[in-house]
Amino acid sequence: MELDALMLSRIQFAFTVAFHIIFPAFTIGLASWLAALEFNWLRTGNPLYRNLFRFWVKVFAVSFGLGVVSGIVMSYQFGTNWSRFSEFTGNVLGPIIAYEVVTAFFLEAAFLGIMLFGWERVGDRLHFFATCMVALGTLISAFWILSANSWMQTPDGFAIENGKAVPVDWFKAVFNPSFPLRYAHMVLGCYITTAFAVAGMSAWMLLRHPHDAPEAKLAASRRSLSMALWFAAIFVPVQIVIGDLHGLGVLKYQPTKLAAIEGNWERMSNMPLRLFAIPDEVAETNHYEIGIPKIGSWVLTHAFDGEVPGLKEVPREDRPPVWPVFFSFRIMVGLGFAMLGIGLWSLYLRWKGTLFANRTFLTATMLMTPSGFGAVLFGWFTAEIGRQPFVVYGHLRTADAVSPVAAGAVATSLAIFLVVYAFVFGFGSYYLAKLLRRGPDPIEDIRGDDLGKKPKRPFSVPDEGVEGKPGHQAQPAE
Amino acid sequence: MFGFGNEYEGLAFWLPLIWAGLIAVAVAMYVIVDGFDLGVGILFKAARSENWRDRMMFSVAPIWDGNETWLILGGGGLFAVFHVAYAVLMPALYVPIILMLIALIFRGVAFEFRFKSDRSKFLWDNAFFFGSLLATFFQGMVLGAFVQGFANDGRQFTGGTFDFLSPFSVVTGIGLIFGYGLLGATWCVMKTTGELEIWARRMAVRFLILTIAAMAVVSLWVPFLGRQIETRWFSWPNIAFLAPIPLITAYVAYRLLRDLEEGRHYRPFFLAIGLFLLGYLGLGVSLFPFNVPPNLTIWDTANTVDSQLFALVGFAIVMPLTFAYTAYAYYVFRGKVAEEIQGGGYGYH
Numbered sequence: 001m002e003l004d005a006l007m008l009s010r011i012q013f014a015f016t017v018a019f020h021i022i023f024p025a026f027t028i029g030l031a032s033w034l035a036a037l038e039f040n041w042l043r044t045g046n047p048l049y050r051n052l053f054r055f056w057v058k059v060f061a062v063s064f065g066l067g068v069v070s071g072i073v074m075s076y077q078f079g080t081n082w083s084r085f086s087e088f089t090g091n092v093l094g095p096i097i098a099y100e101v102v103t104a105f106f107l108e109a110a111f112l113g114i115m116l117f118g119w120e121r122v123g124d125r126l127h128f129f130a131t132c133m134v135a136l137g138t139l140i141s142a143f144w145i146l147s148a149n150s151w152m153q154t155p156d157g158f159a160i161e162n163g164k165a166v167p168v169d170w171f172k173a174v175f176n177p178s179f180p181l182r183y184a185h186m187v188l189g190c191y192i193t194t195a196f197a198v199a200g201m202s203a204w205m206l207l208r209h210p211h212d213a214p215e216a217k218l219a220a221s222r223r224s225l226s227m228a229l230w231f232a233a234i235f236v237p238v239q240i241v242i243g244d245l246h247g248l249g250v251l252k253y254q255p256t257k258l259a260a261i262e263g264n265w266e267r268m269s270n271m272p273l274r275l276f277a278i279p280d281e282v283a284e285t286n287h288y289e290i291g292i293p294k295i296g297s298w299v300l301t302h303a304f305d306g307e308v309p310g311l312k313e314v315p316r317e318d319r320p321p322v323w324p325v326f327f328s329f330r331i332m333v334g335l336g337f338a339m340l341g342i343g344l345w346s347l348y349l350r351w352k353g354t355l356f357a358n359r360t361f362l363t364a365t366m367l368m369t370p371s372g373f374g375a376v377l378f379g380w381f382t383a384e385i386g387r388q389p390f391v392v393y394g395h396l397r398t399a400d401a402v403s404p405v406a407a408g409a410v411a412t413s414l415a416i417f418l419v420v421y422a423f424v425f426g427f428g429s430y431y432l433a434k435l436l437r438r439g440p441d442p443i444e445d446i447r448g449d450d451l452g453k454k455p456k457r458p459f460s461v462p463d464e465g466v467e468g469k470p471g472h473q474a475q476p477a478e
Numbered sequence: 479m480f481g482f483g484n485e486y487e488g489l490a491f492w493l494p495l496i497w498a499g500l501i502a503v504a505v506a507m508y509v510i511v512d513g514f515d516l517g518v519g520i521l522f523k524a525a526r527s528e529n530w531r532d533r534m535m536f537s538v539a540p541i542w543d544g545n546e547t548w549l550i551l552g553g554g555g556l557f558a559v560f561h562v563a564y565a566v567l568m569p570a571l572y573v574p575i576i577l578m579l580i581a582l583i584f585r586g587v588a589f590e591f592r593f594k595s596d597r598s599k600f601l602w603d604n605a606f607f608f609g610s611l612l613a614t615f616f617q618g619m620v621l622g623a624f625v626q627g628f629a630n631d632g633r634q635f636t637g638g639t640f641d642f643l644s645p646f647s648v649v650t651g652i653g654l655i656f657g658y659g660l661l662g663a664t665w666c667v668m669k670t671t672g673e674l675e676i677w678a679r680r681m682a683v684r685f686l687i688l689t690i691a692a693m694a695v696v697s698l699w700v701p702f703l704g705r706q707i708e709t710r711w712f713s714w715p716n717i718a719f720l721a722p723i724p725l726i727t728a729y730v731a732y733r734l735l736r737d738l739e740e741g742r743h744y745r746p747f748f749l750a751i752g753l754f755l756l757g758y759l760g761l762g763v764s765l766f767p768f769n770v771p772p773n774l775t776i777w778d779t780a781n782t783v784d785s786q787l788f789a790l791v792g793f794a795i796v797m798p799l800t801f802a803y804t805a806y807a808y809y810v811f812r813g814k815v816a817e818e819i820q821g822g823g824y825g826y827h
Contacts, residue, residue, distance in 0.1 A: 062590050068543055069586035073579045075553045079568025080575055086568070087633060090561020091781045095789035098551075098558030102792060105547045106800045110807040113540030118810050166782045403569040406639045413576045420580055424587050427601075431594040 006402045008410040009081040012417060014384075016073055018377055019421050023067030025376045028142060028187065029194025030060045031135035034115075036227075038128050051220050055440035056198070059432065061116055066428055068109075070421075075101075081410065085391055085401035091166045092158050092173055093148050100144035108137030139187065146186055150179035152392050153383065154253045160395070177253050181246040182383075188239045189379065192232060193372025196339060199228035200369025203362040205439045220440035222356050225365070229355075233343035240336060244299065250386075251300055254393060255309035256318065257386035260325040262296060263289075267310040271296035275330075279322040284312060320388040328381035335375040342368055482767045483777045493787065494780040497559045498769065500793060504555055506758055508548035510661070510751050515542045517662020519585055519610020520655060521681055522603065529817075530674050531603060537669040537815045539589055544804055546582070558789050562633060562779035563769045570628045570635040571620050574642055578616035585609025611655065618654030622647030625765070626703060627772035646699060653692030657754065660685040664747040667738070671814050679738050682746060686738070690731050693757055697724075700764065707764045720763060727756045 034057055041049035075097070078086050086094075111133040119127045157172030158165045167173055202225035209217055250258045258264075263279045263286050264271060272291030279286050297306040311319050342365060349355040356362075391398040483491055515538040525531045538545075556564040568575065584605040592602035619642060626646060629637035663685050666678035701708035711720055734749040767775045780786060 058594075062594070065543075065587055065590040068546070069583040072546065072550055072582060075550050075557075076568065076575055076579060078557060079553070079564045080572050081569075083565040083569045083634060086557060086561055087565040090557060090564065091785040094554075094558035094561050094564075094781060095785055095792070098554045098789050099792050101547070101551045101554040102796045102800060105550055106544065106804065109544035109547045110800075110803045112543055113807050114810055117540040121810050167784050167788065170784075170788050403572075404634055404636070405569050405572050409572050409639045413572070416576070416580055420583060424583060427591055427598075428587070431591060434594065 003407065003411070005405050005407040005410050006399055008407055008414055009402050009405075010398065012410060012414040013077060013081060015414070015421075016070065016077065016417055018380070019425070020067065020070040020074055021376060021380060022373055023063050023070065024138070024142070025190045025193050025373060026197060027060060027064050027067055028138040028190035029192075029197075030056060030063065031131075031138045032191065033194055033198065034060060035128075035131045035135045038131050042124055042128055048220055048223055051440045051442075052224055055220070055435075056224075057116065058435055062428055062432055062435075064112065066424065073417075079403075081403050081405065082391075082401050083403040085396065088164055088396050088401070089152075089392060091164060092155075093151065095167075096144055096148045096151070096174065100141055100148075104137045104141035104144065108134050108141065111137070142187055142190070143183060146183045147174050147176070147179050150182050151176050153182075153387055154178040154249075155392055155395060165392070165395070178246075178249050181242060181249055185239070185242050185246050185379075186376075188235060188242060189372070189376050192235060192239060192339065193376055195228040195231040195235070196342075196365075196368050196372045197370075199225055199232065199342075200366050200371075201436055202228065203365040204369070205436065206356065207359065207362050207366060214442075216442045218356070220442070224440075226355065229343070229346040229365075232339060233347050236336065236339045236343045240340065243333075243336070247300060248302075251308070254386070256311065256314050257320060257325070258300070259309050259311040259313075260320045260322045260386055261329045261382060262300070262308060263322060263326045264296075264308050265311050267307060267313060269297060269305045269307045270294045271300070271306075271308045273299060277326070279326050281316075281319075281322050318389065320386050325382055325386045328378040328385065332375050332378040332382060335371050335378070338368065339371055339375075482775055486777050489783045489787070490780075491777070493783060493790070494560075494776040496790070497555075497780070497786060498767070498776045500797075501552070501555045501559070502762065504548055504551045506755065508545075508552055509754060509758065511541075511545040511548060513658045513754065514538075514661040514665040514747070515545050516585075516610045516614050517658040517660065518665060519606050519662070520614060520659045521662050521666065521678075522610065523607040524681070525674075526677070530677075533670055533674060533815050533817070534666060535589070535592065535606070537666065540811045541807060542586075542589060544807060546586070549582075559781050559786050560769055560776065560779045561781055563774065563776075565633070566628060566630045566635045566770050566774070566779075567624075570630075570637060571623060571642055573639060574616040574619045574623070578613050578620070581609045581611075581613035581616065583609070585613060610658075614655050614658045615651040618651035619643075619647040621654065621761075622650030624771065625650070625700065625707075625761070628770055630770060630774065632774065632778070646696075646703065649692070649699070650696060653689070653696055656685055656688035656692050657757075660689045661747070661750050661754065664734075664738075664750040668744050668747045669815050672817055674817075679741075682738050682750075683735065686731065686734060686750075689753070693727070697760070710764065723756060723760050723763070727753065727760075730756065 034053060037049050037053040037056065040046070041053060078097075111130040114122055114127065114130040115134050118130065122130070151173060154177040155165070155173075156176040157167065157169035157174075159168050160166070202221045205221040206218060206225065247258075250261070262271065263274050263277050265284050265286070270293065272289075272293045273295035274286070274289055274291040277286035277289040277291075294304045297308055298304050300306060300308055311322065345361060345364075346355060349358055349361055387393055389397055389399070391401045483494070486494075518534050518538050522531060522534060525534060553564075556567070586609075588602040588606035588609060592599060592606065595602060622644070623642035626642075626644060628635060629641065660682060663678050663682035667675055667682055670678060710716060730749055730752050734746055734753065737746045737749060765771055767777070769776050769779055781789075
């Protein structure tokens with residue numbers, strides 16, 4: 001592996017986008033979660049929901065801020081590091097990216113300010129509207145960026161003129177073959193990521209108290225744990241089905257990627273479901289393979305004797321690196337089934353009435369906090385490494401997409417990104433941990449006259465700084 | 479138009495012109511709105527108390543995210559419709575753009591982190607100040623490098639990593655710090671009260687003088703860049719049309735100074751914006767129709783007609799809406815910031 005501008009740019013892009021995706025994956029789900037909490041608060045007047053909103057909106061604000069600043073980096077890197085990619089795809093992807101900015105980013109940004117700071121100034125309904133607009137903005141944003149990403153996987157609706165892609169049919173370009181299922185898979189993945197983060201953090205907050213602690217201390221965390229686990233129990237199975245359907249699309253449109261995912265060297269029917277293997281790219285075979293006969297073909301084609309393409313059908317230089325794709329996919333699927341297990345376990349404990357008391361389960365749920373992030377990241381590794389050696393599948397090689405920049409410049413910027421992101425991420429995690437340690441406000445802090453009434457100044461009670469200094473009454477600026 | 483783009487007809491002629499106008503507006507929006515909140519950051523270190531810093535930060539906290547979105551639109555818009563310009567400019571400006579982005583990261587996280595910290599607050603005060611200062615400086619360098627022009631083969635950048643770096647781009651970097659400082663100071667005059675407001679007025683006067691000096695230096699320097707920009711300004715009949723620009727600039731600067739002394743609250747900020755727009759107009763006159771100086775025009779770098787049209791439909795529908803709710807967000811947070819913002823004053827914290 002030579003550390004030239006190409007390899008360094010690939011590492012830099014992979015690092016910055018992997019860092020970035022953590023935050024949208026979380027905030028897409030959190031925004032909708034906050035909208036649900038606020039809806040329940042307005043509907044029932046139960047201060048539990050308000051306290052939960054007030055707590056999770058802080059988590060949201062930190063994550064969203066990190067998502068914004070790491071996202072701006074992405075919109076410039078297409079040009080700074082991948083200018084030949086920009087030149088080739090600009091006519092098609094340029095407008096799609098611009099649509100994301102104008103339809104989503106401004107919506108999120110404008111209403112985010114009102115959501116975070118404006119409750120006293122705009123009233124309940126408008127504030128709820130603002131929360132919904134932020135949530136909608138995250139979903140619209142995901143729509144466009146996944147359309148662009150899908151176009152790189154399964155490009156459609158274009159022709160090549162003068163060495164560049166030019167649009168022919170916008171509908172086909174935006175709704176290219178892999179887009180609808182990828183969008184469903186990703187958005188649901190984000191929601192599930194948030195569900196497990198919320199469930200895991202709630203479980204941690206519950207574990208810090210004995211289970212017979214005053215109800216007021218536990219109620220909020222119990223409610224969020226319960227809501228998150230309902231979501232997980234219902235939607236993890238749905239996600240597994242969508243993932244399977246998405247896999248059928250990979251088989252149809254990106255057979256080489258599929259062969260790498262399966263570690264399948266020869267075209268075959270009755271392919272086993274390979275649970276483990278060490279793919280050997282030099283000898284073009286697998287070592288230590290463990291598989292279940294015929295099931296691989298059945299999963300992919302829904303027929304036991306279905307034919308699955310092999311890596312050897314294309315020249316070596318057109319194959320993706322096999323082992324990262326092979327293992328990333330298995331880690332993603334493994335995490336998915338672990339989530340399924342937690343969901344089923346939660347249903348069983350609910351039925352027995354011991355959901356909040358079973359400390360083994362709470363510990364397991366707590367340990368699953370990062371599982372969604374892991375699944376999202378390894379899913380992306382599968383999709384994006386599986387697309388190699390192309391950046392636009394079948395049309396533009398990654399090696400031909402890089403900018404004419406000096407390796408030294410990229411090495412320096414990569415080093416800076418590594419240091420800065422570690423620093424920022426470290427502090428972000430530190431403040432997040434502080435927030436979690438304090439948890440949502442206990443219900444007893446609410447004055448009795450608030451109960452069941454229209455909230456007058458729901459956000460005016462200020463918090464303490466998370467490092468423990470007491471806060472003061474905030475004053476609305478008029 | 480003015481002897482350019484004659485080889486293009488119909489939509490192929492008009493669309494790039496429309497788009498150049500729209501992106502010019504987006505960039506101007508960015509310079510104004512992020513200009514004042516970066517300016518607030520530039521003044522941050524000089525603020526005399528924790529309370530002042532809290533109030534200054536609170537005055538921009540609800541809107542900075544939207545302000546920075548115009549920067550994404552600037553980059554995204556260039557990619558969207560002038561992808562060749564994007565492909566040439568970004569590698570050419572690799573160093574200042576990456577450094578600007580890093581500075582913006584520190585500054586952006588400071589908003590959230592500062593109010594969640596007590597012992598580590600100094601860290602985020604510094605992150606906010608240095609982030610704002612350096613982001614501004616590198617933006618100014620980008621501007622200077624842009625006026626100097628870029629080596630290219632019509633599709634890709636062909637120059638070196640440090641071509642952007644020159645005495646001229648250093649001066650434009652420093653000049654932009656003065657300019658954003660002026661915007662930030664007049665914003666603080668508008669949004670704050672009491673001693674902080676009086677201090678902001680004094681800062682505004684200083685930054686105004688520095689800004690005018692920087693504008694003068696840059697204007698006098700441009701002819702020496704060897705780009706023949708001066709012939710555009712001083713040839714007849716152009717000079718008759720263009721002479722008002724510096725004259726109006728001088729008047730606006732004078733009016734701004736008087737307003738600050740007379741104790742006006744709102745007008746200094748809008749006059750400072752006027753000053754920026756005049757400088758921007760002057761720049762536009764100097765560079766049109768090149769969006770990759772010295773040789774590539776908006777027509778040379780534009781996307782296909784189909785591509786530009788598709789993006790235009792979206793813009794035509796969405797941008798009025800965007801302006802409407804952005805204006806609404808500003809309206810919600812109108813008025814002066816209260817003097818007692820303790821504990822951060824963040825309603826939601």
